[in-house]
Amino acid sequence: MATAVTVRTDATGPARERRRRTSATTVVQRVLQYVLITMLALFCLVPFAWVALSAVDAHAGPTVGAPTFSLDNFARFFSNTDTPRLLLNSLIISVSATALNLACGLLGAYALSRFRFRGRTFFMFSILLIRVIPAPATIVALYLLMVRMNLDDSYLGLILVEAAAALPVTLWLLKGTIDAIPFELEEAAWMDGSTRLGAIRRIIFPLVGPGLGAAAMLTFMAVWGDFLTPLVLLQSPDLYPLSIGLFRAFSAFNQVDWGVLAASAVIYMVPPAILYGVLRRHLLKSSLGGAIKG
Amino acid sequence: MxxxxxxxxxxxxxxxxxxxxxxxxxxxxxxxxxxxxxxxxxxxxxSLTNTQLTGFAARDPQFVGLDNFRYLLGSDDFLASLGRTGQFVLFSAIIGQTVLGMLAALLLRRTWLRGKGLFGAAILLPMVVPEVVAALTWASVLSSSEDGTFNRVIGLFGGAAAAPLQDSPMLSIIIVNIWRGIAFAMIMFQAALEDVPDELIEASRVDGASATQVFRYVTLPLIRGPVFLYLLLTTITTVGVFGLVYFLTQGGPGAATELTSIFIFERAFQYSQIGLGSAASVILLALLMVLGLTYVRLTKVEV
Known part of the structure; x- marks a missing residue:
């Protein structure tokens, strides 16, 4: 790769005299680039204007307007009969699915990382291929299967499906994390009389933290944001999570309470936004280099 | 012990x-x-049966062989939905997200640029919020009312109010999907650009190459692998886009934004033709598997 590049730089070599640039052109170029990145950022931000403004507007409508500031919409979100239920359902489903996903994922990833057995490589690549299957392509059969198993229209069914759907990513991520924990640490624990499971508990659990945190956030965000699966699997309004509640509220054309809708959207988007902020910093620190040295 | x-x-x-x-x-x-x-x-x-959710065939589904596939491949509705999905992937993911994501990644690498954190966060926001919130924000932007954000911006430049979701629905959902996917492209390209040594860029600049030349002949060849992987990945995920479009248009007006994912959903759950919906899923999966296998091959990860 390095040689190919050397050839290229040689090829452009003759234009050496253009090296000095007047500072004026540099300034113009920089201003242009600032303009570009600002426009890009505005394009990304402007659509949020309606949600942000309407959530705190006492007289919110379907479009952007100068708000009459009030937190009444949030108060109504929590005092309405059906909206707090949406938040609660979202929390129940996302937290349970994440917990189940991590419990299965951690054990499975340990096996994939520490043992060499037949079918291991096949399994790892098969679950990588699963990531490729888009949810709409299996949702029809999934629905019928869930009806046959009496798992449709229930928390349990949705939690199992969501936990399973996020497992490939969790397994890959945690396997990588456990790979990075030196095996010698576990062996040392065995020397000291630990059983295999005891060593997992004392050595792996404390060190797997960053990977586990990342997997937890990714799974939680995927389940929290999912729209299609609950739309198809759930029929009782009592079980609706926020995604479906928002969709139904928005589609009720004649009687949309725009203020509460915007407030729900804000409440709905806060957890993933915060988690993502944490996750980004977290991921950078997830190296476990010095665990054995020193 | x-x-x-x-x-x-x-x-x-x-x-x-x-x-x-x-x-x-x-x-x-x-x-x-x-x-x-x-x-x-x-x-x-x-997909090989005539299973229905309701009605006579729901009690006693029959094995119908390849009838569903024969019907679908001769059905204009289905072929048009595949065409729309292709259009959606090409313009929103392969062109829009890639170009803007690359632009963002390159600009945010400039050492003299101030406020990288803020710009980065702004670009990330569309990806971070749930699908439903993303769709909801655009419902107000694209509102046909004169107060809609889009119409206000158009008004600033003296344009007449329009109803984008009715007049040019495909273009609207393509723009919405570009908006949502810039961040993913940016992250992938930022990671790839990390591996391009700064000295190399500087050396070519010193040798007189213009910024575009440096990108075309130095940077791009070095990140070709990750870019190709990204294109595969974004194609696969864009084919699976459902909620974003369904929330905004429910496939309408008429069938103007009926992507294959929406076609499957409507056939199966609105017209209760489970067999037909499954057959459409199988066709979509078969198309994706080719891309998927290439993806798995190319990731070259060690297990």
Whole structure:
């Protein structure tokens, strides 16, 4: 790769005299680039204007307007009969699915990382291929299967499906994390009389933290944001999570309470936004280099 | 305990360990088999039947062979939905997200640029919020009312108010999807650009190459692999886009934004033709599997 590049730089070599640039052109170029990145950022931000403004507007409508500031919409979100239920359902489903996903994922990833057995490589690549299957392509059969198993229209069914759907990513991520924990640490624990499971508990659990945190956030965000699966699997309004509640509220054309809708959207988007902020910093620190040295 | 000689303990522990494999991996395998693999296989079977959700055929579904596939491949509705999905992928993912994502990644690498954190966060926001919120924000932007954000911006430049979701629905959902995907492209390209040594860029600049030349002949060849992987990945995920479009248009007006994902959903759950919906899923999956296998091949990860 390095040689190919050397050839290229040689090829452009003759234009050496253009090296000095007047500072004026540099300034113009920089201003242009600032303009570009600002426009890009505005394009990304402007659509949020309606949600942000309407959530705190006492007289919110379907479009952007100068708000009459009030937190009444949030108060109504929590005092309405059906909206707090949406938040609660979202929390129940996302937290349970994440917990189940991590419990299965951690054990499975340990096996994939520490043992060499037949079918291991096949399994790892098969679950990588699963990531490729888009949810709409299996949702029809999934629905019928869930009806046959009496798992449709229930928390349990949705939690199992969501936990399973996020497992490939969790397994890959945690396997990588456990790979990075030196095996010698576990062996040392065995020397000291630990059983295999005891060593997992004392050595792996404390060190797997960053990977586990990342997997937890990714799974939680995927389940929290999912729209299609609950739309198809759930029929009782009592079980609706926020995604479906928002969709139904928005589609009720004649009687949309725009203020509460915007407030729900804000409440709905806060957890993933915060988690993502944490996750980004977290991921950078997830190296476990010095665990054995020193 | 500590005085037990090493060779004596190890084989014992190893053996004890291997017996643990089914216990450790079992729950994961079971969950994936029942809730991911089984639906895919069951879908394959359903696609060969005339299963319905309601009505006479719901009681007694018949095996109809390849009838569903024959019907679909001769159906203008289905072929048009595939065409729309292709258009959607090409313009929103392969062109829009890639170009803007690359632009963002390159600009945010400039050492003299101030406020990188803020710009980066702004670009990330569309990706971070749930699908439903993303769609909701655009519902107000694209509102046909004169107060809609889009119409206000148009008004600033003296344009007449329009109803984008009615007048040019495909273009609207393509722009919405570009907006949502810039961040993913940016992250992938930022990671790829990390591996391009700064000295190399500087050296070519010193040698007189223009910024575009440097990008075309130095940067791009070095990140070709990751870019190709990104294109595969974004194609695969864009084919699966459902909620974003369904929330905004429900496939309408008419069938103008009926992507294949929406076609499947409507056939199966609105017209209750499970067999037909499954057959459409199988066709979509077959197309994606080719891309998917290429993806798995190319990732070249060590297991």
């Amino acid at each position: 500590t005085s037990i000689p090493v060779p004596a303990t190890r084989p014992g522990r190893r053996f004890q360990g291997r017996a643990l494999i089914p216990l450790l991996l079992g729950p994961s395998v079971l969950l994936i088999l029942v809730f991911v693999v089984a639906p895919a296989v069951y879908g394959l079977y359903l």
